[in-house]
Amino acid sequence: MPHDTNKVHVSLRHVTKTFRRAGGGQDVHALGPIDLDLKRGEFFAVVGPSGCGKSTLLEVLAGLTPVTDGTVVFEDQPIHGNVPDGVGVVFQEDACFPWMTVSDNIAFGLRQAGIPAAETARRVAAALELMGLGQFARSHPAQLSGGMRQRVCIARTLVLQPRLILLDEPFGALDQQTRLLMGEEVLRLWRETGATIFLITHALDEAAMLADRIGVMSARPGRLLEIVETGWAPDRDSTIVETPEFGQVTARLWQWLRVESMKSVGRMDRR
Amino acid sequence: MKPIFLLRLLVIAGFIGFVEALCRIGIIDNFTMPPPSRIAADLARALASGKFNGPIRATLLNAALAFCLAVTVGITAAVVIHRLAALRTSLDPFFATYYAVPVLAFYPLLIILFGLGSAPKVIIAFMLGVVAVIVNTLNGLDRVPRVLLKSARMARMGWFATATQITLPSAAPFVLTGVKFAVAYALIGIIGSEFIMSTDGIGFEIAFAYNNFDNATMYPLIVLVMIISIIVNMLLSIWEKQLLERRGLR
Numbered sequence: 001m002p003h004d005t006n007k008v009h010v011s012l013r014h015v016t017k018t019f020r021r022a023g024g025g026q027d028v029h030a031l032g033p034i035d036l037d038l039k040r041g042e043f044f045a046v047v048g049p050s051g052c053g054k055s056t057l058l059e060v061l062a063g064l065t066p067v068t069d070g071t072v073v074f075e076d077q078p079i080h081g082n083v084p085d086g087v088g089v090v091f092q093e094d095a096c097f098p099w100m101t102v103s104d105n106i107a108f109g110l111r112q113a114g115i116p117a118a119e120t121a122r123r124v125a126a127a128l129e130l131m132g133l134g135q136f137a138r139s140h141p142a143q144l145s146g147g148m149r150q151r152v153c154i155a156r157t158l159v160l161q162p163r164l165i166l167l168d169e170p171f172g173a174l175d176q177q178t179r180l181l182m183g184e185e186v187l188r189l190w191r192e193t194g195a196t197i198f199l200i201t202h203a204l205d206e207a208a209m210l211a212d213r214i215g216v217m218s219a220r221p222g223r224l225l226e227i228v229e230t231g232w233a234p235d236r237d238s239t240i241v242e243t244p245e246f247g248q249v250t251a252r253l254w255q256w257l258r259v260e261s262m263k264s265v266g267r268m269d270r271r
Numbered sequence: 272m273k274p275i276f277l278l279r280l281l282v283i284a285g286f287i288g289f290v291e292a293l294c295r296i297g298i299i300d301n302f303t304m305p306p307p308s309r310i311a312a313d314l315a316r317a318l319a320s321g322k323f324n325g326p327i328r329a330t331l332l333n334a335a336l337a338f339c340l341a342v343t344v345g346i347t348a349a350v351v352i353h354r355l356a357a358l359r360t361s362l363d364p365f366f367a368t369y370y371a372v373p374v375l376a377f378y379p380l381l382i383i384l385f386g387l388g389s390a391p392k393v394i395i396a397f398m399l400g401v402v403a404v405i406v407n408t409l410n411g412l413d414r415v416p417r418v419l420l421k422s423a424r425m426a427r428m429g430w431f432a433t434a435t436q437i438t439l440p441s442a443a444p445f446v447l448t449g450v451k452f453a454v455a456y457a458l459i460g461i462i463g464s465e466f467i468m469s470t471d472g473i474g475f476e477i478a479f480a481y482n483n484f485d486n487a488t489m490y491p492l493i494v495l496v497m498i499i500s501i502i503v504n505m506l507l508s509i510w511e512k513q514l515l516e517r518r519g520l521r
Contacts (some may be wrong), residue, residue: 021297061422062425083424083427089425091422093416093417093418095418097422097440098441098517099514099518112427140517142518169362
């Protein structure tokens with residue numbers, strides 16, 4: 001497992017994103033400047049108030065959105081609105097293709113990449129097993145619960161064996177118990193795959209439980225205010241929430257976020 | 272048998288029985304309309320004789336051709352229009368008012384241009400159906416979840432692969448609505464054109480029978496058209512039901 005290597009996997013330098021308004025409206029400065037290095041194999045989470053540009057930052061890393069200024073480098077290759085090889089995303093919304101079976105959903109990216117059928121079948125079978133979806137291989141997404149559909153999306157990303165996994169509030173639509181269990185599954189997958197994980201979340205406890213480091217973003221335009229190191233061991237699980245250290249990490253995150261969250265909802269006068 | 276299906280059958284049977292009774296007791300005189308039982312017997316006799324095989328084949332072939340053209344051109348046009356925002360903006364008012372134009376009014380012009388063969392009828396049926404397919408497909412394409420498009424981009428799919436493998440399958444329930452319209456308009460366009468001016472087809476035979484007070488031919492052929500339309504729509508509805516059930520939409 002490549003955890004705890006200090007080699008930089010992804011590097012962001014002075015990354016800025018401004019959305020141009022059509023028809024001469026005022027431009028929206030959504031993000032940055034942001035400077036950040038993600039180490040190979042680390043689990044990095046980002047928390048921030050609503051609308052602070054967390055998802056924009058993830059889309060920049062995925063190559064779905066070009067930066068306005070600055071550079072993003074992944075494995076020594078610049079990303080500028082091009083989807084790089086070795087990056088996978090799990091979106092917050094249900095991204096299952098409803099007309100395909102669970103198996104076909106998981107195989108989708110492999111087929112697009114031209115992976116031979118036998119290898120595709122092998123990887124899909126392994127992913128179904130890994131995600132506990134074996135008996136639902138021939139089901140359609142509509143027959144599954146929200147948590148299971150999200151597992152299908154995670155499996156669809158994992159079969160491509162990405163070296164950088166971007167998670168955009170993947171458990172946002174799930175109940176608290178399912179979130180905790182899904183969090184444990186993500187930790188297990190992280191340990192097994194050794195991939196670098198970049199998690200966007202609005203849930204402080206989720207970030208505190210899962211990540212090695214947590215970046216706290218400001219209200220828009222989103223900048224990194226602080227990076228909190230959790231110091232957890234790689235073999236952690238959800239029982240970590242019972243420890244005093246977990247409370248300290250969460251409290252520290254909230255200290256930073258409280259003011260920013262009030263700014264984002266226009267309540268600075270009540271500080 | 273499902274209760275709702277049984278109820279539908281009872282409603283239809285009740286209506287036919289009611290009309291039968293009106294005809295039998297003379298409220299509807301037999302010169303205006305024969306009893307449904309006699310229409311059914313006449314239809315069975317006409318089909319068994321093979322006398323109308325040629326017209327039926329001509330109508331169905333032309334309708335199938337117009338339907339295929341409307342669906343193929345309609346879906347392709349919708350995908351292209353959906354990609355070109357300026358074209359979409361300029362065409363939207365045209366689509367909104369299209370069905371206010373009586374397309375059949377162009378039929379004489381098309382006969383002058385293409386002669387009295389199948390081409391003018393197919394063009395009319397195509398013109399009636401194609402815009403319904405375009406409008407419904409556009410409606411579906413507008414509703415494709417953005418996250419599916421992002422997934423396509425992550426899979427590095429080009430626009431054609433995205434259209435054929437992501438956006439059109441996602442929009443399928445709406446496309447299917449357009450397809451159902453295309454079936455109906457194909458039959459209306461072909462039979463309507465045959466009715467106005469033609470040398471063959473079911474519509475021509477109905478018009479010929481009407482002009483010659485031949486109720487024994489006219490009514491069975493009208494019923495035949497209804498049966499064909501109902502069967503095609505039932506098949507499409509079964510397909511639609513399966514499609515929607517698979518997606519948890521029904």
